[in-house]
Amino acid sequence: MSFLTRRGATRTVAQGLLGPVMGGLFLGGLALVPLTAQAERIFVSNEKDNTVSVIDGASLEVIETIRVGRRPRAMAFSSDGSELFVAVGDDESIDMIDLETLKVVRSQSSGEDPEVIRVDPNRPYVYVSNEDDNIVSVLDYERRSLVTEIPVGVEPEGLGISPDGRWLISTTETSNMAHIIDLEAMEAVHHRLVGARPRHVEFTHDGREAWVSAEIAGTVSVLDMQETFDIKHTIRFDVPGVPRETVQAVGVELTSDGRYAFVALGPSNRVAVIDQQSYEVLDYILVGQRVWHLALNADESRLYTTNGVSGDVTMIEIDGLRAVRSIPVGRFPWGVIVEP
Amino acid sequence: MKTWPWGLRWLAVGGLAAGLGWPALLPADTVETLSVGYIGMQRDDDLEPLSVLDPVLDDEGLQGARLGINDNNATAQFLGQEFVLQEVEVAQGGDVGEALQALVDEGVEWIVSGLPAEALTEVMAHPARGDRAVFNARAPDDELRGEACHPDLYHTTPSRRMLADALAQFLAFKQWDRWVLVYGNTEEDRILAEVLRAAAERYGHRIVDDRMWPHDPMARRAEGGFHAIQREIPVFVQDLPEHDVLVIADETDYFGEYFPYQTWAPRPVVGTQGLVATAWHRAHESWGAVQLQRRFEELADRWMTPRDFGAWLAVRSLGEASARTGSVDRDTILDYMLGDEFELAGYLGLPVSYRTWNHQLRQPILVTGPRMVASVSPQEGYLHPRTPLDALGADEGESSCRF
Numbered sequence: 001m002s003f004l005t006r007r008g009a010t011r012t013v014a015q016g017l018l019g020p021v022m023g024g025l026f027l028g029g030l031a032l033v034p035l036t037a038q039a040e041r042i043f044v045s046n047e048k049d050n051t052v053s054v055i056d057g058a059s060l061e062v063i064e065t066i067r068v069g070r071r072p073r074a075m076a077f078s079s080d081g082s083e084l085f086v087a088v089g090d091d092e093s094i095d096m097i098d099l100e101t102l103k104v105v106r107s108q109s110s111g112e113d114p115e116v117i118r119v120d121p122n123r124p125y126v127y128v129s130n131e132d133d134n135i136v137s138v139l140d141y142e143r144r145s146l147v148t149e150i151p152v153g154v155e156p157e158g159l160g161i162s163p164d165g166r167w168l169i170s171t172t173e174t175s176n177m178a179h180i181i182d183l184e185a186m187e188a189v190h191h192r193l194v195g196a197r198p199r200h201v202e203f204t205h206d207g208r209e210a211w212v213s214a215e216i217a218g219t220v221s222v223l224d225m226q227e228t229f230d231i232k233h234t235i236r237f238d239v240p241g242v243p244r245e246t247v248q249a250v251g252v253e254l255t256s257d258g259r260y261a262f263v264a265l266g267p268s269n270r271v272a273v274i275d276q277q278s279y280e281v282l283d284y285i286l287v288g289q290r291v292w293h294l295a296l297n298a299d300e301s302r303l304y305t306t307n308g309v310s311g312d313v314t315m316i317e318i319d320g321l322r323a324v325r326s327i328p329v330g331r332f333p334w335g336v337i338v339e340p
Numbered sequence: 341m342k343t344w345p346w347g348l349r350w351l352a353v354g355g356l357a358a359g360l361g362w363p364a365l366l367p368a369d370t371v372e373t374l375s376v377g378y379i380g381m382q383r384d385d386d387l388e389p390l391s392v393l394d395p396v397l398d399d400e401g402l403q404g405a406r407l408g409i410n411d412n413n414a415t416a417q418f419l420g421q422e423f424v425l426q427e428v429e430v431a432q433g434g435d436v437g438e439a440l441q442a443l444v445d446e447g448v449e450w451i452v453s454g455l456p457a458e459a460l461t462e463v464m465a466h467p468a469r470g471d472r473a474v475f476n477a478r479a480p481d482d483e484l485r486g487e488a489c490h491p492d493l494y495h496t497t498p499s500r501r502m503l504a505d506a507l508a509q510f511l512a513f514k515q516w517d518r519w520v521l522v523y524g525n526t527e528e529d530r531i532l533a534e535v536l537r538a539a540a541e542r543y544g545h546r547i548v549d550d551r552m553w554p555h556d557p558m559a560r561r562a563e564g565g566f567h568a569i570q571r572e573i574p575v576f577v578q579d580l581p582e583h584d585v586l587v588i589a590d591e592t593d594y595f596g597e598y599f600p601y602q603t604w605a606p607r608p609v610v611g612t613q614g615l616v617a618t619a620w621h622r623a624h625e626s627w628g629a630v631q632l633q634r635r636f637e638e639l640a641d642r643w644m645t646p647r648d649f650g651a652w653l654a655v656r657s658l659g660e661a662s663a664r665t666g667s668v669d670r671d672t673i674l675d676y677m678l679g680d681e682f683e684l685a686g687y688l689g690l691p692v693s694y695r696t697w698n699h700q701l702r703q704p705i706l707v708t709g710p711r712m713v714a715s716v717s718p719q720e721g722y723l724h725p726r727t728p729l730d731a732l733g734a735d736e737g738e739s740s741c742r743f
Binding site: 153 | 414415628635684685728729
């Protein structure tokens with residue numbers, strides 16, 4: 001979801017001002033946040049409140065709450081970075097927020113029940129999964145028109161787009177499939193059975209793999225996007241002391257250096273840390289309740305998580321892989337995206 | 341819907357509908373067919389819901405099976421598989437064996453039962469069944485999962501005990517632990533009262549008093565009915581000891597709906613009316629359930645009921661197992677269904693799977709009022725060495741089922 005933010009990953013942030021190394025930082029407590037203050041804004045969609053919370057990266061406090069349409073979920077930035085798109089499912093449209101004024105400036109009809117959106121890196125297109133219609137809609141957000149509709153399986157949900165804009169993957173929750181769409185032909189050309197209730201797709205930054213999470217199976221399938229388009233590896237999770245059913249894989253984030261992958265594990269309240277090369281699970285980080293989606297910031301020093309049931313966002317420091325603070329937002333935060 | 345005089349009626353032969361609206365993206369060379377038969381029973385004309393707001397349904401269960409077939413075919417078409425459904429309805433007092441034979445003659449390999457316990461037992465014993473697996477999508481009787489269990493019988497509908505445990509867990513969360521039990525004068529209600537007593541004991545509740553509602557069904561539309569009920573119910577319950585909730589056991593829905601707001605003490609009404617534990621409810625929209633509700637309503641032009649949901653789960657279990665194994669072979673499918681890998685998305689927040697010791701589908705249970713879901717059990721904090729879902733219903737150690 002934060003595809004566009006990651007393109008700015010080379011951006012440097014003044015890290016020379018490292019504050020004193022703080023021992024014993026507490027989650028959500030009085031702890032000081034290290035002084036590598038981030039001049040970044042974090043946007044969080046609150047599914048039940050019909051709002052988007054804006055968090056200031058430096059203070060880690062909510063500085064603005066934007067009213068949007070009903071049931072906001074996935075978000076994406078426009079290619080030029082001037083607007084934030086928010087899929088508002090119950091209004092069947094995409095609200096577009098001006099990033100200077102933080103106001104909804106326009107709204108584009110999207111077809112029924114849009115849940116996940118992705119923006120094309122090359123063209124002014126936004127791809128929308130329409131859960132009730134079994135299609136992926138392609139919208140032109142400059143001309144404000146419908147380009148085409150691509151049929152997929154039952155209940156399309158997750159969408160992932162390759163960095164070069166060649167491939168789009170749509171996962172369908174009831175068909176349990178990853179439908180691999182050729183974006184030149186605008187049609188699905190490969191179909192692969194993945195874990196039960198597939199949720200989210202994220203491409204590696206070199207475009208060689210697509211990681212597909214499955215909520216009910218609690219797995220991540222790694223698809224080869226070079227030749228076979230088959231599953232080359234399935235990652236499983238075993239969180240000690242947690243009922244197996246609560247380990248549900250949802251949001252996925254991959255660092256651009258190919259080192260780490262992060263997977264939100266839903267009601268087990270953990271984020272898994274995975275070695276992107278060996279697929280080995282390295283650690284589980286305890287965050288808030290029902291962790292749903294994830295976003296790395298521009299320099300990939302931080303990972304933000306939305307915790308739906310506890311209604312907060314946890315900030316994890318990548319250096320040390322520690323949960324540093326949780327920030328209360330609206331009800332049922334769903335998606336998160338970081339502006340550079 | 342009429343039932344033909346000889347008591348057996350073909351409703352339709354369907355199954356191909358789902359895939360047709362779809363582009364043929366991957367035409368398989370050979371298509372393997374899974375033929376599922378749904379066997380239902382005509383509704384008893386005497387039994388209608390007490391509230392005029394509840395629709396009288398003649399296709400309950402069947403529509404769930406139809407949707408399951410559609411959903412399965414959405415995946416199956418990519419895998420060289422195809423699901424078809426054969427449907428048959430038995431008249432009240434009709435010949436169950438004849439209906440079963442008719443399904444088998446049509447090549448049905450799997451059976452989904454919308455039958456009550458007695459008729460289901462007949463199906464299990466009938467020679468025409470052979471060793472075909474049967475999914476019980478309707479009968480809540482614990483006995484079918486206990487003493488009378490059968491190795492070829494699978495239960496997608498929760499047992500009475502699972503529902504009672506789900507409610508008892510929620511009431512324990514509320515700390516409403518002093519119950520008064522009011523049960524009806526039917527055999528089902530007598531059994532349910534026993535089950536509720538067991539659930540109360542398991543979760544630390546006390547039944548401070550119980551009594552039977554002795555009357556026969558009343559004419560709903562009688563003039564002045566309000567006044568009679570308003571005077572009668574407070575008298576019936578006025579001498580009860582101090583309690584937190586009034587628990588109703590009225591499965592046939594002939595009196596329970598009269599109790600909310602008519603009690604002597606201001607206490608919530610729970611059980612089969614008021615706040616209920618149920619496998620499915622229209623008010624449930626979480627965990628993607630809204631999509632299932634919408635798909636169902638588009639197909640059936642009505643709301644999905646727990647019986648529809650049970651039939652849908654049965655057909656979807658077959659779809660999941662055949663897709664994962666790539667096989668339509670009976671033993672391969674059943675082995676996978678009972679194995680550790682099997683996890684089905686039931687739109688209830690947690691995956692559902694089968695208990696190996698009695699073939700009951702373990703599943704979260706909704707606790708809901710008439711218009712809004714209040715909670716879902718298992719409740720947080722009730723632990724179990726295998727899964728919190730196994731805190732609902734007969735656990736392995738206490739099950740009297742021996743295959």
